[in-house]
Amino acid sequence: MRNFFQYFLVIFIITIITGCSKEAKVNPIISECAQVAKYAENNLNLNNFERNKFNELLKTRFVKYKELFIEAGELTELEWEFLAAISFQESQWDYRAKSNMGVRGLMMLTQQTAKSLGISNRIDPRNSVIGGSRHLADIFKSIDYAQTESDKINFALATYNLGATNINNARAKLDTGSSLIRWDDLKAELILIDGEALYFKAQDGYSRGQQAIDFVERTREYTVLMNLASCQDSINQLTSASGI
Numbered sequence: 471m472r473n474f475f476q477y478f479l480v481i482f483i484i485t486i487i488t489g490c491s492k493e494a495k496v497n498p499i500i501s502e503c504a505q506v507a508k509y510a511e512n513n514l515n516l517n518n519f520e521r522n523k524f525n526e527l528l529k530t531r532f533v534k535y536k537e538l539f540i541e542a543g544e545l546t547e548l549e550w551e552f553l554a555a556i557s558f559q560e561s562q563w564d565y566r567a568k569s570n571m572g573v574r575g576l577m578m579l580t581q582q583t584a585k586s587l588g589i590s591n592r593i594d595p596r597n598s599v600i601g602g603s604r605h606l607a608d609i610f611k612s613i614d615y616a617q618t619e620s621d622k623i624n625f626a627l628a629t630y631n632l633g634a635t636n637i638n639n640a641r642a643k644l645d646t647g648s649s650l651i652r653w654d655d656l657k658a659e660l661i662l663i664d665g666e667a668l669y670f671k672a673q674d675g676y677s678r679g680q681q682a683i684d685f686v687e688r689t690r691e692y693t694v695l696m697n698l699a700s701c702q703d704s705i706n707q708l709t710s711a712s713g714i
Contacts, residue, residue: 497708499701499704499705499708500705500708503701503704503705510694510698514691514694514695515687515691516688516691516692516695521695523562524558524692524695525695527558527562527563528695528699531562531563531564532554532558532563534595535554535557535563535576535595535599536554538595538596538599538600539551539553539554539557539599539603541600542599542600542602542603543603545600545603545604546603546604546606546607547607548603548606548607548610549693551693551696551697551699551700552693552696553599553602553603553606554696555689555690555692555693555695555696556577556602556606556627556630556689557576557577557599557602558692558696559685559688559689559692560573560576560577560578561575561576561577561578563576564576565593565594565595565598566593574592574593575592575593575594575595575597575598575602576595576598576599576602577598577599577601577602577603577605578602579592579598579601579602579605583601583605584597584601586605587601587604587605589601605630606626606630609626609629609630609634610622610626612634613625613626613629615641615649615650615651616650616651616653617650617651617652618652620653621651621652621653623690624653624656624657624686624690625637625653625656627685627686627689627690628656628660628682628683628685628686631681631682631685631686632678632679632681632682636678636682637656640656640659640660640679641656641659643659644656644659653686657683659679660679660680660682660683661677661679661680661683662679
């Protein structure tokens with residue numbers, strides 16, 4: 471899991487990398503950050519407002535919870551930047567966040583999920599981050615139908631957002647001729663599926679299936695920004711240590 475997300479390490483501080491050209495040749499961190507910078511510039515769909523909002527809250531709200539996400543990553547063997555990205559997409563790192571569907575906290579846990587994790591206070595930051603991360607790790611362990619690691623990540627995110635019952639119902643309607651499926655297959659079904667029997671309800675033309683798709687794709691992009699922040703921190707440490 472950690473190796474997969476390293477593919478998305480991104481950095482926009484090209485001037486720093488240019489200034490550290492000697493280190494870039496020998497240091498894998500700087501080298502890798504430089505190699506994927508173009509990927510981020512060409513593939514992120516977040517607009518300037520969204521990026522600026524993220525960066526603002528990264529400096530103000532996130533710093534209070536960073537160690538919690540690092541701890542959660544160590545406990546679950548999931549990348550902590552990935553967990554932090556989920557939390558940003560869910561609550562914008564607001565421990566008091568509450569949706570109109572009743573999910574609450576930094577990781578937006580339902581009452582049922584919180585109960586299954588032994589959590590009574592969903593707005594407690596530690597309960598939410600550790601509990602939500604444990605829940606996601608359990609989801610990953612349950613997925614044995616993904617063709618690729620990237621598909622598995624998307625399925626896990628969609629399940630976290632929409633629930634295992636809805637995802638399984640969507641999977642049941644696929645006719646792929648294989649026990650292994652792709653995210654694109656499930657995504658196409660989520661766009662089409664509807665009906666109260668499957669717990670999907672459209673609101674103002676925005677179905678829960680489409681909401682789950684957007685959750686997956688935006689979380690993946692915020693993971694890039696989280697890795698960008700980590701990469702920048704690493705480079706800052708390297709440049710400070712070298713006196714540049």
